[in-house]
Amino acid sequence: MVVDPGDAAPVIEFLNEHQLTLSAVLITHHHPDHTGGIKTLSDTFPDLSVFGPHNPKIRGITDSLQHQERCFINDLSLQFTVMAAPGHTLDHIMYYTEGLLFCGDTLFSAGCGRLFEGTPEQMTATLNSITALPADTMIYCTHEYTLANIEFALAVEPQNPSLLEYKDWVTHQRNNDKPSLPTSLQTQLHINPFLRLHQSDVKGYAETLTKSTLTQSVEVFAALRSAKDRF
Numbered sequence: 001m002v003v004d005p006g007d008a009a010p011v012i013e014f015l016n017e018h019q020l021t022l023s024a025v026l027i028t029h030h031h032p033d034h035t036g037g038i039k040t041l042s043d044t045f046p047d048l049s050v051f052g053p054h055n056p057k058i059r060g061i062t063d064s065l066q067h068q069e070r071c072f073i074n075d076l077s078l079q080f081t082v083m084a085a086p087g088h089t090l091d092h093i094m095y096y097t098e099g100l101l102f103c104g105d106t107l108f109s110a111g112c113g114r115l116f117e118g119t120p121e122q123m124t125a126t127l128n129s130i131t132a133l134p135a136d137t138m139i140y141c142t143h144e145y146t147l148a149n150i151e152f153a154l155a156v157e158p159q160n161p162s163l164l165e166y167k168d169w170v171t172h173q174r175n176n177d178k179p180s181l182p183t184s185l186q187t188q189l190h191i192n193p194f195l196r197l198h199q200s201d202v203k204g205y206a207e208t209l210t211k212s213t214l215t216q217s218v219e220v221f222a223a224l225r226s227a228k229d230r231f
């Protein structure tokens, strides 16, 4: 099973190398860097199930899914619950099963997705649905943006000891050509400013940016997100 194959070639290469076949593709949203490989993979594996949001713009979806629907991958005895995740895009969905979340471009380690289509209200509600999951949930983000995100997170919370420690670990991983992902929700709750909107340093940073007193977490989120867009 693969999630968000932007390109079929590395998937086919991996499958050949490990003598595997492909049962299913999970798609989180319509962006080409998440869907570009669907056609070649479907042509290569004619019985392939391609799960994804109900969005006719995405070509090649065989099973479209809505919020709270179940997604069964029979060959792997896996069952996911679909979580609607508007914010980065309006069609965005996430796939949850006990212990892991495929969150697409919603949450990144130490950051979150840009708001291309959704509103700050939608994205904060989506992020709240992630923080409501068990803290030991492993989060599989779709881009390795961690180091760049840490720079922004440190601008927001320069004294956060967990964040400083995490930066050392990520730097070591990346220097050894290893990913920083997946990450746990527990870690993100300690280091990700977008999940720490009530922390005084985070709120203070947003208030400095907007030169106003912010009473709602969605206002803190909106200020942080637009600052990150310009960072």
Ligand SMILES: [Zn+2]
Pocket: 029, 031, 088, 105
């Ligand atoms: Zn995207």
